[in-house]
Amino acid sequence: MLPTLPERKMVFKGLVTKKEDMNKLILTPLVHYPLPGGSALITFEKAEVAQRIIEMKEHVVELSYGEELEDLDQCRVRVQAAPVDVLLPSSLEVRLTRNSRSILVSDLPSLGIPEEALLDKLELFFSKTKNGGAEVESRKFLDDTGQVQLTFAQDGVAELLTQRGHIQVLIGKGKYELKISPCMSGDIANLQLQPSRCPRTVLLSGIPDVLGEEPM
Template identity: 30%
Template sequence: ATKIPFRLNENQALLTFEDEEVAQRLTRMSRHCVNLDNRTANVTVKPFELDVGFLFELHITISGKKIRVSEIPELPIPKNWMRDKLELNFYKTEQAPGGGEIQDVTYTPGSGTAVITFLKPGASNKFVGHAKYPFYVEGTWFNLSVSPHFNFHLGKFQPYCRVSRKTILLKGIPEVEEDEESVQDMIEIHFQKPSNGGGEIEKIKYISRGTAYVCFEE
């Protein structure tokens, strides 16, 4: 089970019921009059939001204009020279057909990788099935690794809150003279009574001063 921390502020309480229908019913009632010894307190019941996350759709497409090249050898030549040699090599070679006119070469020295962007859409399809591609530089033949370039797009991005089905959050509990444990007992008695819409309580935590972090397992 995943332990989820929750910050409980002063004059708040968390109640977890055995039956989730009890928690749902109390939440729908929203406001409750709780007898705290010599006074009646109007408290508010809120849904207990466990955490906040995000929902989204991830769309992945294979670029028709770009390829990713790796295993480029580290040679003692300037960066722009290597970039030019990559452009000439992938434009056309004697050993294998190239992709045609090249729009851009993004070469990263030290990583041994580059992204080749061709001018015409669909040019990268010529390299499908070619895991290795010959590369002639500085009098030596090398085999470069060629792979598709993927485009990633996030769609329908929206936040969401996961709400507990069995736990409620009480807010607006007034300060009283009784100690924290006594007030917690009075809250528990009120919300256990079926006449108040309550039911059997598994756990309860009340904070009268400061804050506390409570861990719940979901």
């Protein structure tokens, strides 16, 4: 049985550069692999090296220093090698919901002014009815995309602005044409996982605690 997927809110703010990529979503998994006590992961440059170690299953590792030690002074440990299997997404279904009161503003100019100052200017512009706006309830700068999310206090304002697509905004001493896009939020409706083997990584187990406590 697969583990329960934790709930996580997601907002998709990707930029589409090619028309054929509009229905594609690139998912890069970040795997956290829990290790039990007495084990370690080793990743090699070549997959064939890892495969040979796994096929041998058991290995004796010499931990002693020096070549002329007596048998009583030598320290060896016996460890077991096994492949590493992780669960990776094979199918992802996302349910998108359009925020009826929010818009995304992009193509912002680089004016060298603080973010708060830019947010103030955008809020002032879009709060005026002559510009097609209304009272702005909240504003937020999205650092990872360079976009600004504006949320209005009234319904219908965001939809009308989105239909325009672009709008000229007076910022400082210049006018800039900004892009207006709908604000979409997504929830994972279905996620299927399948086991995948790491070709260059080996799991070593059976490692004893051979280091004593250091004297204070």
